[in-house]
Amino acid sequence: MPDEIPIGQPNRTPTPISFQPKKNTLLVSHGRPPWYGEDGHRISDAFVVGIAGGSGSGKTHVARQIVRSLGSIPSVVILSQDSFYKHHTPEELALAHASAFDFDHPDSIDMPMFAKCLSELKGCQQSNIPVYSFTTHQRLEEPKYLYGAAIILAEGIMALQDPGLRELYDLKLFVQCDSDLMLARRIKRDVEERGRDVDGILEQYLRFVKPAYDNYVLPSQRHADIIVPGSNNTVAIDLICTHIRRKLQEQSNSFRQKMAIPHLYASPSGIMIPECRLEDLSLTILPQTRQLKGIFTILRSRTSSRQDFIFFVDRLSTVIMEYALQYLPYSSRTVTTPMEAAFTGKVMSAKYVCGVSVLRSGGALDRGFRRVLHDVPLGSLLVQSNSSDGEPLLLHVMLPVCVRKRHMAEETWVFLLDAQIGTGAAAFMAIRILLDHGVKPEHIIFVTFLVARGGGISVLRRAFPKVNIVTAGVDDTMQEGRLDGSQGEGSSGRQVWAMMPGLGQIGDRYYL
Known part of the structure; x- marks a missing residue:
């Protein structure tokens, strides 16, 4: 099951959001309104925001700021690209533990699976997201089930690099941040959350992270609709949230009254329903x-x-x-009774x-x-x-x-x-x-x-x-x-x- 964090109740004032350090999290607040029409077919997709930027630029923080600023919104999924690292061979695992494997190249990420899972969630279907361990450098066997999001925030360094992913986004963001600040954040995160040593972090940064940022990540910002500062970005977040609210309002669907007393309302063909x-x-x-x-x-x-x-x-x-x-x-089956018949x-x-x-x-x-x-x-x-x-x-x-x-x-x-x-x-x-x-x-x-x-x-x-x-x-x-x-x-x-x-x-x- 997804991690469900209540951030409000339908008949109460929303309470402050409390985030877990985990990614791929389903945040439930006001509840998801109907996403289908009176014929039973889907009439609106989930609203998808792609958030790219360098390692340590603050992509996840921006995603969480968006959720906080939206307040009493329907359910939201924060989907991380980190979960979609490819399954590694024993040789690749040995390199990974020696900080010698390039995790920052586009080929290290299973882009087709990322696009498939994102497409399922956007299409209001359930998806089973792979779970990746940064300690063992390998996918875990049991995936994570996610369903029911009205808004999806997909974040990752290559979130805007792949054309298949870009086609799924309704809004594309690029988080821009000073390179020294990104390195400092990366060191702090990898030491505290992933058990790495500083020498290994710096070696990996200079050998893989910085070249990948210059060659792949930074050029992808040309695909962004909005460039968001990595800090002091309140104005940008407010503009983004205003846009999301307006799009959700356009997708809203109300027909309970027509269902309650259907004979008083016209059918789609204009004929009164008896x-x-x-x-x-x-x-x-x-x-x-x-x-x-x-x-x-x-x-x-x-x-x-x-x-x-x-x-x-x-x-x-x-x-x-x-x-x-x-x-x-039911199918036929022949049994023997206590009377041997x-x-x-x-x-x-x-x-x-x-x-x-x-x-x-x-x-x-x-x-x-x-x-x-x-x-x-x-x-x-x-x-x-x-x-x-x-x-x-x-x-x-x-x-x-x-x-x-x-x-x-x-x-x-x-x-x-x-x-x-x-x-x-x-x-x-x-x-x-x-x-x-x-x-x-x-x-x-x-x-x-x-x-x-x-x-x-x-x-x-x-x-x-x-x-x-x-x-x-x-x-x-x-x-x-x-x-x-x-x-x-x-x-x-x-x-x-x-x-x-x-x-x-x-x-x-x-x-x-």
């Missing part, structure tokens, strides 16, 4: 038995005790999970299976999921509403390994758990996240207690027709209101929508 019929939604609805109706009666009652509510939520989640298992693939039945044949809860109401389905599938991993997503406009914000991603690695995700079946689909905004974002990771839409099984027929489910079904949705019940309407409880055009407070008759705030009733 209220959807239940049979057109392609939902799998549990048989409405007297037992199920009895459970819903208890769950809907405001006078039910918390103990009864939790018991029947767990019972219903178990029932619905059992019903949802029908969407997994052959019996041919079915066995689940999915290569990978996992669950993902949309926090926090989706957690009410976790216990039922565990009862039915006790030996598979369970991850989580945190999607909350923006306090100003109600749009969904992605704040937290913790997915199982079989989803984080794309070659595994393509063969993974995912049970996506959320208590209800009202406006469908959180469900929309959760499905889009899984698709970004390479999960096939027909491998997503969305399990929920309740769906609002008059809400965003029709938009969701048009965008993702191959996703399987299993629900225990369907309510007819969505009621518009305000967060403070007032009604009418002159009322204050953020606009909200509630399912009617609904189950209330399931997460609050289950956990509090």
Whole structure:
């Protein structure tokens, strides 16, 4: 998982940023707004800034200044070129430990991998970044998973040298610094952080670093959009951040209101969207038995005790999970019974299976999921509403390994758990996240207690027709209101929508 450093909450004043010395860090603040349209397709890429400059010029410091100056911004990745040094042979390792290997030549960096990982992050996909050890001079076996950035700051001495990388940048910076100051910073860093001795540092600097700077790094500044001083650069940082904010505002997308009451809004073709019929939604609805109706009666009652509510939520989640298992693939298998007779039945044949809860109401389905599938991993997503406009914000991603690695995700079946689909905004974002990771839409099984027929489910079904949705019940309407409880055009407070008759705030009733 990436290093997630909270630098603010969606409904609170942002707190000061505290950085770790590590690079390739995901910084999470206000949360990531939707990056897709009502058709489910991506409409905006992450904004990528390339930051080049000499060794010790202050590239990482400039990147961190940008994050501080942006303040309450969506999630940011600081991606370092240092991670993309090529895998070294034993002969190259011997030279490296003797300070005789040229780490400052463009050929020492795996530029195609750097461009590939950066392209994945820019395209709103997950990426697995190699981890390089400056102590052993070698890549570590386990890469670092990164996903969910709205802004990517890619920094390195050769960040502007490669044409393939330059094509990915939306803004190109070059950090200019005095050579004596760069050398002093390099000595201090290599002694304190990398365990080098001064003689080796100076030898490497004169033999490799300075020639590489003169021949490759400094000439690359002609590709920069902005030259940033290595110190006393407050004005330049403010100009850069103003530009980034404006570009992000241009990419912003808001459609939750259209999802909440879709029949009141025109479709992209200009034709009014009629209220959807239940049979057109392609939902799998549990048989409405007297037992199920009895459970819903208890769950809907405001006078039910918390103990009864939790018991029947767990019972219903178990029932619905059992019903949802029908969407997994099965193959035939012959076994021998205790009576020494052959019996041919079915066995689940999915290569990978996992669950993902949309926090926090989706957690009410976790216990039922565990009862039915006790030996598979369970991850989580945190999607909350923006306090100003109600749009969904992605704040937290913790997915199982079989989803984080794309070659595994393509063969993974995912049970996506959320208590209800009202406006469908959180469900929309959760499905889009899984698709970004390479999960096939027909491998997503969305399990929920309740769906609002008059809400965003029709938009969701048009965008993702191959996703399987299993629900225990369907309510007819969505009621518009305000967060403070007032009604009418002159009322204050953020606009909200509630399912009617609904189950209330399931997460609050289950956990509090």
